[in-house]
Amino acid sequence: MAHLNLxxxxxxxxxxxxxxxxxxxxxxxDISYYEQLARTAERGLLDAVFFADGHSIGxxxxxxxxxxxxxxxxxxxxxxxxxxRIGLVSTVSSSxxxxxxxxxxxxxxDHISGGRIGWNVVTSMFDDEARNHGLDxxxxxxxxxxxxxxxxxxxxxxxxxxxxxxIEQDRAxxxxxxxxxxEIDHRGAHFVVQGALNVxxxxxxxxxxxxxxxxxxxxxxxxxxxxxxxxxxxDLRAAVSFRSDIRTRVAAQGRDPDRVAVMPGLVCYxxxxxxxxxxxxxxxxxxxxxxxxxxRLSVFLGRDCSDWxxxxxxxxxxxxSEFTGPQGRYATIHRIVxxxxxxxxxxxxxxxxxxxxxxxxxxxxxxxxxxEHWLDAGGADGFNLMPPTLPDTIxxxxxxxxxxxxxxxxxxxxYDGHTLRSHLGIPTPSAEEASASx
Amino acid sequence: MAHLNLxxxxxxxxxxxxxxxxxxxxxxxDISYYEQLARTAERGLLDAVFFADGHSIGxxxxxxxxxxxxxxxxxxxxxxxxxxRIGLVSTVSSSxxxxxxxxxxxxxxDHISGGRIGWNVVTSMFDDEARNHGLDxxxxxxxxxxxxxxxxxxxxxxxxxxxxxxIEQDRAxxxxxxxxxxEIDHRGAHFVVQGALNVxxxxxxxxxxxxxxxxxxxxxxxxxxxxxxxxxxxDLRAAVSFRSDIRTRVAAQGRDPDRVAVMPGLVCYxxxxxxxxxxxxxxxxxxxxxxxxxxRLSVFLGRDCSDWxxxxxxxxxxxxSEFTGPQGRYATIHRIVxxxxxxxxxxxxxxxxxxxxxxxxxxxxxxxxxxEHWLDAGGADGFNLMPPTLPDTIxxxxxxxxxxxxxxxxxxxxYDGHTLRSHLGIPTPSAEEASASx
Numbered sequence: 001m002a003h004l005n006l007x008x009x010x011x012x013x014x015x016x017x018x019x020x021x022x023x024x025x026x027x028x029x030d031i032s033y034y035e036q037l038a039r040t041a042e043r044g045l046l047d048a049v050f051f052a053d054g055h056s057i058g059x060x061x062x063x064x065x066x067x068x069x070x071x072x073x074x075x076x077x078x079x080x081x082x083x084x085r086i087g088l089v090s091t092v093s094s095s096x097x098x099x100x101x102x103x104x105x106x107x108x109x110d111h112i113s114g115g116r117i118g119w120n121v122v123t124s125m126f127d128d129e130a131r132n133h134g135l136d137x138x139x140x141x142x143x144x145x146x147x148x149x150x151x152x153x154x155x156x157x158x159x160x161x162x163x164x165x166x167i168e169q170d171r172a173x174x175x176x177x178x179x180x181x182x183e184i185d186h187r188g189a190h191f192v193v194q195g196a197l198n199v200x201x202x203x204x205x206x207x208x209x210x211x212x213x214x215x216x217x218x219x220x221x222x223x224x225x226x227x228x229x230x231x232x233x234x235d236l237r238a239a240v241s242f243r244s245d246i247r248t249r250v251a252a253q254g255r256d257p258d259r260v261a262v263m264p265g266l267v268c269y270x271x272x273x274x275x276x277x278x279x280x281x282x283x284x285x286x287x288x289x290x291x292x293x294x295x296r297l298s299v300f301l302g303r304d305c306s307d308w309x310x311x312x313x314x315x316x317x318x319x320x321s322e323f324t325g326p327q328g329r330y331a332t333i334h335r336i337v338x339x340x341x342x343x344x345x346x347x348x349x350x351x352x353x354x355x356x357x358x359x360x361x362x363x364x365x366x367x368x369x370x371x372e373h374w375l376d377a378g379g380a381d382g383f384n385l386m387p388p389t390l391p392d393t394i395x396x397x398x399x400x401x402x403x404x405x406x407x408x409x410x411x412x413x414x415y416d417g418h419t420l421r422s423h424l425g426i427p428t429p430s431a432e433e434a435s436a437s438x
Numbered sequence: 439m440a441h442l443n444l445x446x447x448x449x450x451x452x453x454x455x456x457x458x459x460x461x462x463x464x465x466x467x468d469i470s471y472y473e474q475l476a477r478t479a480e481r482g483l484l485d486a487v488f489f490a491d492g493h494s495i496g497x498x499x500x501x502x503x504x505x506x507x508x509x510x511x512x513x514x515x516x517x518x519x520x521x522x523r524i525g526l527v528s529t530v531s532s533s534x535x536x537x538x539x540x541x542x543x544x545x546x547x548d549h550i551s552g553g554r555i556g557w558n559v560v561t562s563m564f565d566d567e568a569r570n571h572g573l574d575x576x577x578x579x580x581x582x583x584x585x586x587x588x589x590x591x592x593x594x595x596x597x598x599x600x601x602x603x604x605i606e607q608d609r610a611x612x613x614x615x616x617x618x619x620x621e622i623d624h625r626g627a628h629f630v631v632q633g634a635l636n637v638x639x640x641x642x643x644x645x646x647x648x649x650x651x652x653x654x655x656x657x658x659x660x661x662x663x664x665x666x667x668x669x670x671x672x673d674l675r676a677a678v679s680f681r682s683d684i685r686t687r688v689a690a691q692g693r694d695p696d697r698v699a700v701m702p703g704l705v706c707y708x709x710x711x712x713x714x715x716x717x718x719x720x721x722x723x724x725x726x727x728x729x730x731x732x733x734r735l736s737v738f739l740g741r742d743c744s745d746w747x748x749x750x751x752x753x754x755x756x757x758x759s760e761f762t763g764p765q766g767r768y769a770t771i772h773r774i775v776x777x778x779x780x781x782x783x784x785x786x787x788x789x790x791x792x793x794x795x796x797x798x799x800x801x802x803x804x805x806x807x808x809x810e811h812w813l814d815a816g817g818a819d820g821f822n823l824m825p826p827t828l829p830d831t832i833x834x835x836x837x838x839x840x841x842x843x844x845x846x847x848x849x850x851x852x853y854d855g856h857t858l859r860s861h862l863g864i865p866t867p868s869a870e871e872a873s874a875s876x
């Protein structure tokens with residue numbers, strides 16, 4: 001069975017989605033827009049809705065399109081009351097919160113949602129974000145990941161600090177047993193936290209831990225702690241390699257790799273015919289503000305692309321080994337150019353929708369074929385769906401792609417349980433595990 | 439017109455409320471309990487619901503009763519969707535959040551609620567809370583207040599950093615005007631924050647600023663910045679003196695004191711007859727866990743009270759001038775003993791319900807008389823209602839006390855506007871004020 005999340009972002013993940021005539025750009029501050037998306041995802045029996053997060057107005061100009069609007073934790077609380085079964089995952093940065101805030105908000109949300117919360121831990125990427133929280137710049141990558149690992153351990157210990165068995169609620173005289181609630185007395189390299197948490201144990205025991213980093217320290221973190229992994233894999237080969245590596249590392253930590261779902265991002269364009277799906281994609285790419293897209297591409301490639309012809313093939317790019325700037329994005333672009341031979345506008349479109357995530361364009365049947373192929377080849381346990389436009393692409397997914405996957409026995413036909421752990425097939429940590437880690 | 443908030447806390451503000459047979463102690467983690475309270479308050483046309491906050495499991499033993507459960511900002515997001523008109527006020531500590539987090543969450547909540555958010559700024563009181571956020575102890579009182587003043591200024595500047603006029607949403611090519619969104623570049627004694635906020639300007643411009651500190655620096659803070667003040671006044675004399683002082687200080691800052699509502703806490707016991715109301719109060723006081731209450735009283739009075747006879751009058755207390763421990767609470771207790779001559783059990787009950795806030799016990803008519811007297815004598819612009827038990831006391835207030843106040847022309851008979859600012863009669867800051875402070 002595949003797992004499917006709806007990754008909600010603005011008017012959709014394509015950078016030009018907001019310019020489409022039917023876009024919801026006027027509703028980005030309106031919580032009922034997000035409620036509608038979450039209800040649609042729940043109608044499709046998806047595992048969860050998923051939110052990214054950022055702490056600055058963002059790297060690109062606000063002229064070119066919307067970036068952040070509502071804060072995700074407050075948004076999730078509202079969505080928890082607009083839905084009853086679907087999981088609710090928010091990104092929370094370990095670089096800007098204190099672990100007590102994070103543990104408390106996530107535990108509170110898990111109560112409010114009846115056990116449907118997931119936490120996508122990130123270490124954040126931009127110095128602009130650090131400068132909004134009193135730092136001059138982000139700490140170096142390895143230090144951020146060391147902090148993240150300790151952050152997760154503190155949050156987990158806080159969740160475990162107040163076990164359910166502590167609550168008596170006996171009106172004759174004892175509300176809770178003080179001797180069953182323990183301080184965590186954490187004194188580490190990055191955090192000093194006394195505890196206990198002031199929220200009794202959340203319904204899931206611990207909200208589900210997602211992790212999204214693909215770097216070496218990111219993979220190490222995932223291996224030891226993550227319960228689901230959101231991955232960037234631009235094609236099946238990259239996906240198989242990444243998932244296999246994660247599973248090996250998870251097993252090496254003595255954990256069961258079948259209980260760590262690897263979910264690459266997936267951008268889908270769906271149509272009644274392949275031609276119709278391609279036309280949707282082309283129409284969206286043509287809405288791109290090409291001047292600013294070429295400016296961004298120039299940064300990624302370390303050369304001036306501003307005079308490139310949009311309808312000409314992308315000129316040959318030097319191999320990544322000869323590129324001296326940031327590797328990850330350059331390698332993805334190089335690979336897309338090698339394997340797909342796009343023209344310049346198509347490349348800008350690929351990068352504008354999910355920035356190098358897998359893209360599938362076709363009918364519900366051909367996309368379901370591709371999804372089955374990824375699942376069977378070991379590239380994915382499911383996908384974090386990144387619709388290029390919202391709400392229409394998620395409507396298409398729920399109305400056409402999900403039923404096709406259900407017909408093939410690849411997706412649930414009803415929710416079995418009421419918690420995100422249940423949807424993902426991850427057991428609630430037992431009382432013993434909880435007290436052992438406490 | 440009086441302003442009335444419902445201050446929601448657990449099973450009610452009386453320390454023994456959770457032990458009452460009909461208490462909601464089993465529902466404290468259930469968001470629908472709080473939604474029901476907020477809907478009742480909205481049915482009564484109250485200005486707002488109000489939440490306190492704390493960052494540790496609290497000063498008293500968990501054996502003696504519940505303290506914190508759900509986190510208030512996530513709770514407010516859910517309540518925003520369960521109500522349509524009533525204001526939603528949460529306490530946020532300036533000692534533990536970064537101003538960027540606070541500004542962002544409150545702005546997001548203001549969008550989610552359509553302009554109904556208030557922020558009660560506090561500096562926090564307990565070293566236990568500091569030790570959950572990486573500090574050994576709270577900074578000294580004056581330093582906390584200096585930090586709070588700067589914190590408020592940064593949060594306000596962040597709210598003002600993205601004016602509505604910046605958003606164009608023109609699909610032809612410009613989402614927002616970068617030149618109308620400004621960095622705040624704050625570099626102060628306590629905070630360094632670049633800005634801009636990544637939430638466009640909230641519907642109220644700025645969520646309403648409540649302040650609750652009664653100390654000298656607390657009053658100074660209120661004078662310069664607060665738009666509503668939550669006060670502790672155990673009797674009318676104290677209330678008149680406090681409100682008069684605040685109004686003088688507000689005017690001295692060049693602000694209009696009629697736009698700063700002073701709202702003392704008020705504990706009401708309501709009955710069909712005065713005897714019935716008193717019987718409710720007595721029944722609740724008799725549920726107090728007297729051993730732990732006497733232990734707490736011993737701390738407040740600096741002497742051993744554990745062998746005091748519950749049904750005997752409180753022994754004479756030395757005047758506050760001779761007491762060497764913390765003054766505020768001792769002075770309140772001394773005054774209650776002098777003016778009300780309670781027996782020991784009654785004193786414990788007074789302290790157990792709101793800890794020294796005004797208490798009115800009677801019929802809707804006699805309590806309305808007392809409220810009118812406070813309003814006319816200049817003791818209050820309204821009240822932060824602290825029902826000793828929930829939900830039953832707020833039901834009584836909405837069904838009986840509110841109609842009595844309406845008959846007397848002392849309380850609204852419908853909501854005029856849709857924002858908390860509108861309920862409180864505080865204008866939205868103009869674009870000029872906003873840009874002047876930016």
